[in-house]
Amino acid sequence: MKARFGLLMVLVAAGGRQALAQDSVPPAERVIRVGITYTPGVRPGMLVLGGPRVQQLDSVRAILARDLDYSDRFEMITLPAEDNLALGIAEPADTNSGGTWSGTFVNYGLYAALGADYAVHVTLTRDSVLRVVVYDVRGEGVRREFAIPQRDLPPPDFRLAVHRISDAVVRVTTGTPGTAATRLLLLQLGRVYRVDSDGADLVPVSPAGAKTFSPVWGPAGRSVAYTEFGGGGGRVYIQDVSSGARRLVAPTARHLNYTPAFSPDGRWLAFSRSSSDGTDIYTYDITADCCLQRLTVGRFSDNLSPTYSPDGRRIAFVSTRPGLPQIYVMTADGTGQELLAPFDYGMTGSSNAPEWSPDGLHLAFHRDVAGSPQVFVMDVATRTVRQLTSAGRNEDPAWGPDGRHLAFVSNRTGNRQIWIIDLDTGRVRQLTRLGDARLPAWSPRID
Amino acid sequence: MRLSIPLAVSVGAIVIAAACGGGQPAPPPEPAIDSAVIRDSIARTETARVAQEDSILRAQEAAERIVAEKRADSLEIIARETERVRNTFTAHIHFDFDKSNIRSEDAAILDQKIAIMEANPALTITITGHCDERGSDEYNLALGNRRALAAMQYVTARGIAPERITTASRGEEDPVDSGHNEDAWSQNRRDEFMITAGGQSLRAPSGM
Structure with missing residues (x-):
């Protein structure tokens, strides 16, 4: 894993690009693309990015990663926790409540080098909205954002709500919803x-x-x-x-x-x-x-x-x-x-x-x-x-x-x-x- | 009572009278004779009378006890008999894997049940078929039902009214042996026979 981390640092140095997402329909979805996500025998690579160590976010990331894995539609890219943390997308200082992710640094080159076709990033905004962003690594854009107020995630239904997000992630990346919320x-x-x-x-x-x-x-x-x-x-x-x-x-x-x-x-x-x-x-x-x-x-x-x-x-x-x-x-x-x-x-x-x-x-x-x-x-x-x-x-x-x-x-x-x-x-x-x-x-x- | 007997009658006669007396004797007339001997004699007579009454009571109680014991003994005999007949009646029959035909060694067991049902016309029963864990869970309910019906058909073909029998199945849900080997499975592939009415006292058929 060390060798891979070395490569990772080089790619970080090479620099990424900025994700541009102006509204709820991100650019990557404005064009209907057929056949890019499913080739028999070849599954798209999926990377669930690390991030701030907040307990609820950690459980969301864990449930999400497991659901995506259990959907059997992706090659899950897993890295040791510290490496995964280093992949996290830093939230720029001017991004706050309700703001868009424009201006966020997303290292598409690095994710692509790791084999990812999609990367999923989970954060909690300052006004307690759970934000899940799906990046299209090859298309270098935001594929879809999901925002759920934290108050809509009460303990009994919390897991089911996260399962629904997982199914939506599967849908926007493969065209067919997953079965996690079952x-x-x-x-x-x-x-x-x-x-x-x-x-x-x-x-x-x-x-x-x-x-x-x-x-x-x-x-x-x-x-x-x-x-x-x-x-x-x-x-x-x-x-x-x-x-x-x-x-x-x-x-x-x-x-x-x-x-x-x-x-x-x-x-x-x-x-x-x-x-x-x-x-x-x-x-x-x-x-x-x-x-x-x-x-x-x-x-x-x-x-x-x-x-x-x-x-x-x-x-x-x-x-x-x-x-x-x-x-x-x-x-x-x-x-x-x-x-x-x-x-x-x-x-x-x-x-x-x-x-x-x-x-x-x-x-x-x-x-x-x-x-x-x-x-x-x-x-x-x-x-x-x-x-x-x-x-x-x-x-x-x-x-x-x-x-x-x-x-x-x-x-x-x-x-x-x-x-x-x-x-x-x-x-x-x-x-x-x-x-x-x-x-x-x-x-x-x-x- | 012998109140008419003159006072001159001897003390012995009074004792006899007391001995023959059944119920509570009337208080003897107070003797007017101020004699220590006579008072003593009367006291002894009274003691003897009480003793006699006690012995009669004891004899009656003993007789009642014997009757009660004899009745209990005969109830016990009936209960034992009922228990013996019930145990014979509720003996399981067993089946080969995934089969519902009556095995020849089990036919004799069913013949005994037929004899018991003939000797006890009020008897009504439920036959419940069971399976081992190896077959399909759902299919085993149908197979258990077949096994119960096989036993029912055997006894009704030999003259027992079908109205006296209901059938049920529990598939593999109620094993008698929870093991996972042929010993357990062969015990679990069975019909159980449960008495639903008329089983309070059972007569053994002749020859049983």
């Missing part, structure tokens, strides 16, 4: 919890003492649904995320009802029901509170785990009609049932837990390979499948809202934890470090 549901020891997309802030969702199962997000992430066991059966509840108030889905008061799935418009709830008639898929109009429909009639087979396509017109599900559970599909009214994910009879293992991707192009599920479940993704148009995992047991995939990340359960380090894989790079990270975590569900972006 949460995941999971089941730990029979109770539903939610956790931030970076693994922080574990909060219980279902009531203490209730034994629950199969949590899922409602549209827009404002509600959740899950099964609560009791009295020999299982009831499905829909719970408001902010108030905690919950309502029973009326027809689930009897029998064992589980794996609820909201239709994309939020009107219907599909679920599996096990009874003396076997296991079949039902739908219920939760808006009008009526009209229970049975979509499958299994007789000698079981049908379960429904998942709506994003256009709401089709439902993929698991059926045991070939003998072992495999992935089927039907129209949302139950007609046209057919095999969806191909398999070799007598060769391919059980396939379970399908989830349709947010763009509708893919279907994730897990399939037994040599006795252990592994995560697979199928291209819906061509019906070709791709195995994503191989180490240990990997099951119950759940799509992130960007359609390129999947959360899943893995026991690769011992007990069951939630992990996240990036389909583009294949990079895997561990989300939870709990006693036992399973059945993840990933929220849409939280506005």
Whole structure:
């Protein structure tokens, strides 16, 4: 690192240029540029600059850097803390409250030499406004500024607010927003919890003492649904995320009802029901509170785990009609049932837990390979499948809202934890470090 | 009472009268004879009477105790019998991995349950299917349901009214053994049989 620091000093001596930003739409964004930020296999370099050692700013920088890293869209450039501090942009004496950054010295040459395409600078102005500036290093200009009054960052929502800034940074640099301002549901020891997309802030969702199962997000992430066991059966509840108030889905008061799935418009709830008639898929109009429909009639087979396509017109599900559970599909009214994910009879293992991707192009599920479940993704148009995992047991995939990340359960380090894989790079990270975590569900972006 | 007996009757006769007396005797008429011997005799008679009454009370209590003990013994016998029948009835049956067919060694266990349900017509039950942790979490609820239905079909095919049986499944959510090996898994792949009504006192079927 010393050698690199030497180079850094030379570049500092060579001098930078001044950033010019006159209004909220910086020059770098006035021209629509296509294709500069994404070349397959080559990700833009991202540098989160150091700065004044203020506690809150340090946490903002840390959360921001981690979010950008977890977006898997950048080559993160990390330097030892002291070197990073030296990169910081000095605030000129005449820049104060509400002022622009014109006149600020930005060493684009240095950042470019370090491999950065973008640099992010975080400061707190004298009138307590958190200011995040994204510099376009190659274009040598301010790409975008974000300003948030500190009073709008109260402790409970502070992290979510920073996650939103991270997503905005991803959007202005790659054209697609990130997924940092999202949460995941999971089941730990029979109770539903939610956790931030970076693994922080574990909060219980279902009531203490209730034994629950199969949590899922409602549209827009404002509600959740899950099964609560009791009295020999299982009831499905829909719970408001902010108030905690919950309502029973009326027809689930009897029998064992589980794996609820909201239709994309939020009107219907599909679920599996096990009874003396076997296991079949039902739908219920939760808006009008009526009209229970049975979509499958299994007789000698079981049908379960429904998942709506994003256009709401089709439902993929698991059926045991070939003998072992495999992935089927039907129209949302139950007609046209057919095999969806191909398999070799007598060769391919059980396939379970399908989830349709947010763009509708893919279907994730897990399939037994040599006795252990592994995560697979199928291209819906061509019906070709791709195995994503191989180490240990990997099951119950759940799509992130960007359609390129999947959360899943893995026991690769011992007990069951939630992990996240990036389909583009294949990079895997561990989300939870709990006693036992399973059945993840990933929220849409939280506005 | 023998109030009509003249005072001349001997003290012995009074003792006999007292011995034969059932309830509270009327106070004996105050003898007008100022004689120490007679007073002493009356006092002894009174003592004997009280002793006699005590012994009658004791005998009655003893008899009641014996009856109560015998009743308790028979209740105990019924309770023990009920317990024995219940234990036989609630014995688990087990399954092969990812299978819901009744194994031949478990058919005898189910036959015993059928006999018990026939001997106790008021008995109603819940059969709950369970799985080991290896299958898919969601699929295991359906598999547990299949396992409960397999046992239900076995007993209803042999004459037990289906109205007496409800089925349930807990998938892999309630293991009896939390281990992660075949020993634990084979114990967890099971049907449990729970009595929901009519189980206060159970008769053993003949031959059990």
